[in-house]
Amino acid sequence: MARKPTPLREQTRTVVRSLLARTAVELFAAKGYDDTTLDEVAAAAGVSRRTLFNYFRNKEDLALGGLSEQGELIAARFAERPADEDAWASLRAAFQVLEEIGMTAERRLEMITLLFGNEALRAGHAEKQARWQDLLAPLIEPRLPDSDRRALQARAIAAAAITCLQAANEEWARLGGQVDLFDLYDTAVRAIRRPA
Amino acid sequence: MARKPTPLREQTRTVVRSLLARTAVELFAAKGYDDTTLDEVAAAAGVSRRTLFNYFRNKEDLALGGLSEQGELIAARFAERPADEDAWASLRAAFQVLEEIGMTAERRLEMITLLFGNEALRAGHAEKQARWQDLLAPLIEPRLPDSDRRALQARAIAAAAITCLQAANEEWARLGGQVDLFDLYDTAVRAIRRPA
DNA sequence: CACACTCGTGCACTGAGTGTAAATTGCTTC
DNA sequence: GAAGCAATTTACACTCAGTGCACGAGTGTG
Numbered sequence: 001m002a003r004k005p006t007p008l009r010e011q012t013r014t015v016v017r018s019l020l021a022r023t024a025v026e027l028f029a030a031k032g033y034d035d036t037t038l039d040e041v042a043a044a045a046g047v048s049r050r051t052l053f054n055y056f057r058n059k060e061d062l063a064l065g066g067l068s069e070q071g072e073l074i075a076a077r078f079a080e081r082p083a084d085e086d087a088w089a090s091l092r093a094a095f096q097v098l099e100e101i102g103m104t105a106e107r108r109l110e111m112i113t114l115l116f117g118n119e120a121l122r123a124g125h126a127e128k129q130a131r132w133q134d135l136l137a138p139l140i141e142p143r144l145p146d147s148d149r150r151a152l153q154a155r156a157i158a159a160a161a162i163t164c165l166q167a168a169n170e171e172w173a174r175l176g177g178q179v180d181l182f183d184l185y186d187t188a189v190r191a192i193r194r195p196a
Numbered sequence: 197m198a199r200k201p202t203p204l205r206e207q208t209r210t211v212v213r214s215l216l217a218r219t220a221v222e223l224f225a226a227k228g229y230d231d232t233t234l235d236e237v238a239a240a241a242g243v244s245r246r247t248l249f250n251y252f253r254n255k256e257d258l259a260l261g262g263l264s265e266q267g268e269l270i271a272a273r274f275a276e277r278p279a280d281e282d283a284w285a286s287l288r289a290a291f292q293v294l295e296e297i298g299m300t301a302e303r304r305l306e307m308i309t310l311l312f313g314n315e316a317l318r319a320g321h322a323e324k325q326a327r328w329q330d331l332l333a334p335l336i337e338p339r340l341p342d343s344d345r346r347a348l349q350a351r352a353i354a355a356a357a358i359t360c361l362q363a364a365n366e367e368w369a370r371l372g373g374q375v376d377l378f379d380l381y382d383t384a385v386r387a388i389r390r391p392a
Numbered sequence: 393c394a395c396a397c398t399c400g401t402g403c404a405c406t407g408a409g410t411g412t413a414a415a416t417t418g419c420t421t422c
Numbered sequence: 423g424a425a426g427c428a429a430t431t432t433a434c435a436c437t438c439a440g441t442g443c444a445c446g447a448g449t450g451t452g
Contacts, residue, residue, distance in 0.1 A: 048402075049401095051399085057440095126323050130322050144387075152363060152383055156387045157387055160359055164355075171351075184345070187348055191348070192389065193389055233407065234409090245408095246432060254408075
């Protein structure tokens, strides 16, 4: 009984959820985030406005849907890395799950364009990524040499790495997705870690 | 004529603005951000709700008022530093303007508590600090050795430094403000820059 | 067939944020 | 000091995001 509580229900729920998000993002991209009402999204998806809130906490989540999820993927991948690997190397490897997600360059550019165009969305995005720290820092901490303030150090490393990814991502979008994201990421990391 | 265009008007405006922000933050701290309506803030400040929007763009700005301003202060201080100084040293010096602002440790703790308690505020805060990058990166860039991707490098450095400040600030608040903020900041910076 | 349980939906409500036009206030000029 | 101009305040009406609630449809169970 407890084995498979509602496998089918959950499945449909996931499908509907991603369908709604997809519809919403299309509309946002076409008309702009602020100029798209939830009534319109609901109508386009053939569902009631009230139901949107059944699947998403708020309008922002409708646009940023996958981000929390991505954080969990990254953390999971990090946890799989050998415990004696350098934290930065593990982080880099963990971030690469993002490339494995089935997401075309076009869609990613669309997303980033959406994000840059709206302050509230940028804010939500920044916050979501900041929450990645909460997942990663505890995993980094045991890899650091003993010292007080290890928690702070772990958090700083997580935050800095995420920040580099973010900077690389922005640059990548600015260049129209024509370069390799991880080349940019490596450049960013080297820039902050180089003793010079 | 152009010498003193509206010295008195602007003065009152600044005073009223900080009075409103002060009133708002007090209420937010007392009742919680979400449970405080703008009607209440307006009433407490003896002003109409509509007027609040004359001074602040939105509820969030009422709470985070000073942050953009702080970014400008930091950038200004950075610009004053000798051009051949190491960027990280200049950044550290620039951040210290924050200690010079007349703001008691109590008030800062109050602020941070407010911030941690609300997701939207955390998001707004993160975004505001991310905008500091836009001010700092162009100042950092000319200090870097020639290379392509210098813009990206500058942005990464700015972002990482801000992130360290942020991590230090969180830790500082968690410890109840009993330690020196810049000790924590230095620890964070060392953690990410040490080649180990 | 009766039951519980879930899910979508309509309805009514609160609160943030905006446009507008009238009233008020501060500042300048004669 | 009075008249006139510009900025500010305010009330009013409106849109939209978000929430609570209760009803009804669909499904699975005894």
